[in-house]
Amino acid sequence: MQKLLAGIHDFHRRVRPGYVERFAHLALGQAPDCLFVACADSRVVPNLFASTDPGDLFVLRNVGNIVPACCADPSHSQDGSSSADSVGAGVEFALQALDVRDVVVCGHSACGAMRALATGQWPADARHLGAWLAQARPSLARLEREPRLDAPDPVDRLSQAHVLQQLDHLRSYPEVARREAEGRLALHAWWFDLARAEVLAWDATSGRFLPLVRET
Ligand SMILES: [Zn+2]
Numbered sequence: 001m002q003k004l005l006a007g008i009h010d011f012h013r014r015v016r017p018g019y020v021e022r023f024a025h026l027a028l029g030q031a032p033d034c035l036f037v038a039c040a041d042s043r044v045v046p047n048l049f050a051s052t053d054p055g056d057l058f059v060l061r062n063v064g065n066i067v068p069a070c071c072a073d074p075s076h077s078q079d080g081s082s083s084a085d086s087v088g089a090g091v092e093f094a095l096q097a098l099d100v101r102d103v104v105v106c107g108h109s110a111c112g113a114m115r116a117l118a119t120g121q122w123p124a125d126a127r128h129l130g131a132w133l134a135q136a137r138p139s140l141a142r143l144e145r146e147p148r149l150d151a152p153d154p155v156d157r158l159s160q161a162h163v164l165q166q167l168d169h170l171r172s173y174p175e176v177a178r179r180e181a182e183g184r185l186a187l188h189a190w191w192f193d194l195a196r197a198e199v200l201a202w203d204a205t206s207g208r209f210l211p212l213v214r215e216t
Contacts, residue, residue, distance in 0.1 A: 022054060032058040035094035035103045037087075037166065039065040043194055044108050050199075058098060060090040064113030065105060065163070067091070068135040070172040084135065088173065095175050101185060103170060106199075107163040108192040109151070114159040139165040148207030160209050163189045164202065 068084035139162035179185035189202035
């Protein structure tokens with residue numbers, strides 16, 4: 001907590017003066033370029049690796065960057081709500097209120113959620129975690145259908161297949177499917193290699209994730 005508080009003080013003293021005007025403008029409304037779905041993992045920092053400013057990204061983060069398929073959530077509680085509704089609400093808000101034109105689902109290497117999914121091991125009394133990860137099970141089958149994924153670590157290969165599967169889940173939302181079909185929305189599969197601090201993007205031609213920035 002000390003580091004966090006020191007950061008607030010540092011922001012106020014050193015960074016804030018350069019952002020006063022921008023935030024004053026942003027206070028009037030937001031018009032982000034992109035809906036960005038990422039894992040809650042502390043090491044994944046979209047604003048850092050994509051060099052984005054406040055107002056640029058509408059971000060949904062959760063354990064394992066999971067997008068539950070629309071209307072197929074088995075964990076609905078008796079009142080009809082579920083954790084999946086949070087993601088669905090975010091998707092609908094980003095599209096129908098903010099009119100974003102791009103959606104990025106970004107997985108990452110060494111993902112604890114993907115390791116738990118792969119091994120079936122998480123704390124026995126963590127029932128919310130178990131129910132949440134169950135919504136990523138289709139990614140296990142997806143991995144079998146993506147034989148060209150070439151990350152050395154099998155959990156990383158699952159994580160990459162998982163990102164592709166989440167794009168399919170996104171397409172189960174009628175508004176996403178409609179806008180994509182009309183050419184008003186593009187979906188992107190990204191994957192952050194933590195050890196290399198490098199962003200990879202899905203390349204359908206090679207069936208692999210390739211560095212988004214090619215060194216020349
Ligand atoms: Zn993760």
